[in-house]
Amino acid sequence: MLEVKNLNAYYGRSHILQGVDLEIQEGEIVSLLGRNGVGRSTTCKAIMGLVTPQGSVKYRGEDIAGLPSHDIAHKGIGDVPEDRWIFPALTVLQNLQLGQKNAKQKGRWSFEDMYELFPILSERSNLRAGLLSGGEQQMLTMCRTLMGDPDLVMIDEPTEGLAPSNVALVKNLISEIAKRGISVLLVEQKLTIALKIANRLYVMGHGKIVFEGTPQEFQDNPTVRQEWLEV
Numbered sequence: 001m002l003e004v005k006n007l008n009a010y011y012g013r014s015h016i017l018q019g020v021d022l023e024i025q026e027g028e029i030v031s032l033l034g035r036n037g038v039g040r041s042t043t044c045k046a047i048m049g050l051v052t053p054q055g056s057v058k059y060r061g062e063d064i065a066g067l068p069s070h071d072i073a074h075k076g077i078g079d080v081p082e083d084r085w086i087f088p089a090l091t092v093l094q095n096l097q098l099g100q101k102n103a104k105q106k107g108r109w110s111f112e113d114m115y116e117l118f119p120i121l122s123e124r125s126n127l128r129a130g131l132l133s134g135g136e137q138q139m140l141t142m143c144r145t146l147m148g149d150p151d152l153v154m155i156d157e158p159t160e161g162l163a164p165s166n167v168a169l170v171k172n173l174i175s176e177i178a179k180r181g182i183s184v185l186l187v188e189q190k191l192t193i194a195l196k197i198a199n200r201l202y203v204m205g206h207g208k209i210v211f212e213g214t215p216q217e218f219q220d221n222p223t224v225r226q227e228w229l230e231v
Contacts, residue, residue, distance in 0.1 A: 001026050001183055002047070002152055007055040009046045016042045018207035019055075024152065029174065029184040031194035033229060034204035040187045041082060043204070044154045048072055048079045059152070074101065078150030082157040084137045086144070088130025092121050095129050095140055099147030107149030108180050114143040117173050135162045142173065152183040159190055171197060191229070195219070203228050
């Protein structure tokens, strides 16, 4: 579904991504692990066209590298960034409505689905999104992206700063996403979540992929964890 080869990206003169290779199959959950600052978020931004990519990014066989972000979104890739892009002056409901790719076409997700998964959003449906807590804004960002009915969704640090009860809700949502046939690229710090729900893992270090394998293969290789993840 998604095939990335020799992906490079820069911030000014800083060479952030240095030849990243990864792929995601239909309906697969892939976790991208690594310490802060190694290029995980930049990988998502380069795929989404938010950072200028150099290299090959193929989605369903089509090279999308360098396309405008809105064109990439319309092709079926959703992005849930770490910094919770919401429209603070609009209500929760209005934010969800803006996420719809086509209001007349029924997708895999409905407003009822979002409210069932995250009841707090239903309770605050008419509240301005800027008044939500950080965790609630993260939930809203995820739900708004799903309302666009993507076939692949990239989720960057969805559990960062969330209470344990909300972490469990997010984990359940990601599992539900995969059940509906949607592929997931998950950037996550919490190993317990990544190991439980991912089909495969990539570990990044210094802008490169330093490990690829299944959760079991990762657990059988403590050197990777010690060298590239532990502080």
